[in-house]
Amino acid sequence: MSGEELQTLVETLSMDYFGLPFTHQAVFNSRLRTTGGRYHLTDHHLDFNPKVYELYGLSELTGVIKHELCHYHLHLAGKGYQHRDADFRMLLKETNSPRFVKNLTTNKSQKKYRYQCQKCEQLIVRQRRINLMRFGCCCGGQLVEL
Secondary structure (H helix, E strand, O other): OOHHHHHHHHHHHHHHHHOOOOOOOOOEEEOOOOEEEEEOOOOOEEEEEEHHHHHHHHHHHHHHHHHHHHHHHHHHHHHOOOOOOOOEEEHHHHHHHOOOOOOOOOOOOOOEEEEEEEEOOOEEEEEOOOOOOOOOOOOOOOOOOO
């Protein structure tokens, strides 16, 4: 999806769900990591994470756009636009907008270190490597890396 397509999508969703025009700029921001979108209070433009569209498609991006438009229209109207405000929560319900975006971080499989006690044969799994000369099993046995 290009920037122009995003801009027209935001403008049409604003008119369809809120009945108000979106007169500012909407852009993709690839520096966003865990958030789906961001509304800027100073110049009123919207940033969206391109990962939302890549991972989950148009339906999830539409939900994020509606969420950010709730912030946008409430702030311009002088009402409560923050997540904790009742006006914001009510408008989210009216427009059927999600409160949170789905998980955007890729779960990198961390390396697991496996150790076994030579005495009691207990298996120990750790995320960090341990010094076998310094540490042992709770039974007093020596650990061996598997």
